[in-house]
Amino acid sequence: MLPLRRLLGLSAAAVSINLRRGISTAASLPAWAMIHPLARLTKSPEPRAFLRFAEPPCASHLIVPAHLAEHPATDPYGDDICLIYGGLVKATSGDGLVLLSFMDIRATAPIVSTHGDTQERKITGVDLDVPITRFVCNPLSGQMFRLPDIDGMKKTGWVSYFGILTQSERPDRPTHRYAVAVITEDGDGEDRSFVMRRFLSQKGEWEKLEGLPSPLPLARSMNIEREVVAFAGRLWWVDVGWGAVSADPFSDRPDLRFVELPRGSVTEPVDEAEARRRRHDDFRFMGVREGRLRYAEVSQEMPFLLSSFALDDDGSCWTLEHRVVLSRILPQGNYLRGKDSPRIGFVDPLDASLMHLTVDNQVFSVDMDGRKVLSCSMRAVGAGLSCLLQPWLGSSRIPSPGDHNLSPVLF
Numbered sequence: 479m480l481p482l483r484r485l486l487g488l489s490a491a492a493v494s495i496n497l498r499r500g501i502s503t504a505a506s507l508p509a510w511a512m513i514h515p516l517a518r519l520t521k522s523p524e525p526r527a528f529l530r531f532a533e534p535p536c537a538s539h540l541i542v543p544a545h546l547a548e549h550p551a552t553d554p555y556g557d558d559i560c561l562i563y564g565g566l567v568k569a570t571s572g573d574g575l576v577l578l579s580f581m582d583i584r585a586t587a588p589i590v591s592t593h594g595d596t597q598e599r600k601i602t603g604v605d606l607d608v609p610i611t612r613f614v615c616n617p618l619s620g621q622m623f624r625l626p627d628i629d630g631m632k633k634t635g636w637v638s639y640f641g642i643l644t645q646s647e648r649p650d651r652p653t654h655r656y657a658v659a660v661i662t663e664d665g666d667g668e669d670r671s672f673v674m675r676r677f678l679s680q681k682g683e684w685e686k687l688e689g690l691p692s693p694l695p696l697a698r699s700m701n702i703e704r705e706v707v708a709f710a711g712r713l714w715w716v717d718v719g720w721g722a723v724s725a726d727p728f729s730d731r732p733d734l735r736f737v738e739l740p741r742g743s744v745t746e747p748v749d750e751a752e753a754r755r756r757r758h759d760d761f762r763f764m765g766v767r768e769g770r771l772r773y774a775e776v777s778q779e780m781p782f783l784l785s786s787f788a789l790d791d792d793g794s795c796w797t798l799e800h801r802v803v804l805s806r807i808l809p810q811g812n813y814l815r816g817k818d819s820p821r822i823g824f825v826d827p828l829d830a831s832l833m834h835l836t837v838d839n840q841v842f843s844v845d846m847d848g849r850k851v852l853s854c855s856m857r858a859v860g861a862g863l864s865c866l867l868q869p870w871l872g873s874s875r876i877p878s879p880g881d882h883n884l885s886p887v888l889f
Contacts, residue, residue: 507869511538512824512862513617517565517578519544526620535824535834535841535855537862540567540576540615546622547580548611559587559599569641570863572708572766574871577642577658578613578622581635607633614642614656617865618872625658625677628684637662637675641706641713643727652874655679659713659727660706661734663699664688670697672734676727682879693723693736698747703759705863709766710793718762719745724793740787740796743775760821765864768830772799776820776835780812781805784820784833786846800831800846807851808835808842827864 511529514537527542542565549563565580583606587599609632612625628634640660644653659676672690677683694700700717707714712724712735721739725732738744743762762775771789773796776782782804787796804820805811814820814837823836831847843852 507618507872508533508867510534510827510864510866511617513537513567513570513576513865514539514862515567517542517547517567517580519547519549519564524620527615527617527622528620529617534826535843540565540578540617542578542615542622547613548624550582559585567863568639569705570708570865571642571644571653571656572866573644573646573653573868574617574866575642575644575653575656575876576615576617576865577640578615579640580611580613581608583608606635608635610634612640612658614658614876616871616874616876618867619875621876623876623878626683628675639702639706639715641708641715641727643708643711643713645711645728650868650870652868652870653877655728655877657713657727659725661690661715661723661725663692670694672723674725674727674732678728679877680879687730687732690725690732690734693734695736695738696747701748704764707765707771709771714764714771716764718759718764720747722764735793737789737793739773740785740798743773763822763825765825765827767825767827770830772830774822774825774833776804776822778819780814782808782811782814782820784835784844784846786830786833788830802844802846802849804835804844807844807849808837809851809854824861825864827866 508531511531512534517540519542522543523545524543527540527546530539530541532538547565562583563580565578567576568579569577583604585601586603587601589597590600591598614623614625637660640658642656642658644656646652647654656679657676659674661672661674664671664673670692672692674687674690676685676687698720700715700723701719702715702717704716704718707716712726714722714724716722721737723734723736725734761778764771764773772786774786776784784802784804785798786800788799789796805814808814808820818838820835820837823834823841825834826832831845833844833846835842835844839856841855845852
């Protein structure tokens with residue numbers, strides 16, 4: 479049984495936090511942030527979100543006023559209650575925009591007893607087919623843009639891994655348009671193809687592109703468990719046990735392509751349940767570092783090899799850049815086992831030679847060029863998504879239909 483006060487209103491994932499000025503007003507803007515995957519809600523009437531910045535390896539938190547996220551009302555006298563209403567940071571654009579998903583998870587919880595002003599409820603069922611509301615957010619200006627519902631439906635949990643890609647009229651200038659997109663497989667065997675659903679900022683509506691030829695070389699399905707990567711004018715959907723499918727969401731012919739992981743890194747195909755159980759993403763990473771797409775992995779057995787590869791310019795093969803024997807450089811490296819085995823914690827998008835590994839509750843910063851540990855700190859709660867913070871981000875606004883010359887945001 480759960481007290482009513484724990485179930486109504488803002489949940490633990492939607493804690494009340496006093497807003498303060500964001501880092502967009504700071505004299506020295508950090509180059510990047512590691513944003514916690516959970517967006518925090520506050521009851522503040524403020525008209526914008528803001529980023530509570532923390533120096534990596536600590537996670538920064540995106541704070542969103544509940545009224546901006548369309549927090550649902552709850553009937554305290556009914557059996558239908560809001561179990562949790564919270565937001566997830568799903569992806570970043572590569573130049574600072576963030577894609578958010580807010581979901582309303584409800585439960586049936588009749589009142590079973592009353593003690594003074596406290597009502598005790600018992601959860602008898604949870605609805606996992608939940609309404610989802612998606613936003614594009616500028617974490618420095620705090621501006622949020624609500625994306626329309628896909629096909630007019632709020633319950634769209636069947637499409638999960640969306641990415642966001644931006645384009646600018648000139649390099650190092652604010653974004654003038656963006657695309658939010660997701661791909662799903664359609665059919666199997668020789669007849670299988672892909673479907674893309676995309677939202678283009680200049681059009682302001684969702685579109686569906688069907689019958690896209692599959693680039694996959696085998697009759698094997700993708701197990702996508704990581705955020706979608708924006709790189710080189712394309713979005714990349716990553717299966718860390720096999721490879722990545724990329725596409726150009728701005729084009730009416732998205733040109734789907736597949737790149738396999740480096741030789742020796744491809745695992746045997748498994749179903750989704752087994753993929754979640756194995757949790758390859760704790761030991762593997764694919765993302766953008768120093769302007770190139772890179773893949774890194776830590777072997778799960780002694781001597782715990784840390785390997786890092788870079789994708790060639792033609793996007794067809796990988797080049798090994800680093801290989802480090804972790805058992806030789808980590809403290810008590812010969813005794814690491816089980817939950818104490820090293821995992822990839824997070825990466826610095828601006829330094830391809832630096833890797834931050836977690837061992838139990840500690841974070842080790844490893845210089846792969848020098849094959850040495852640079853520092854050790856206590857592990858922060860949760861990982862995060864790397865988000866580059868461009869100098870113009872705090873004074874620019876999110877593109878919308880009809881925009882031509884985007885003016886700065888004024889507060």
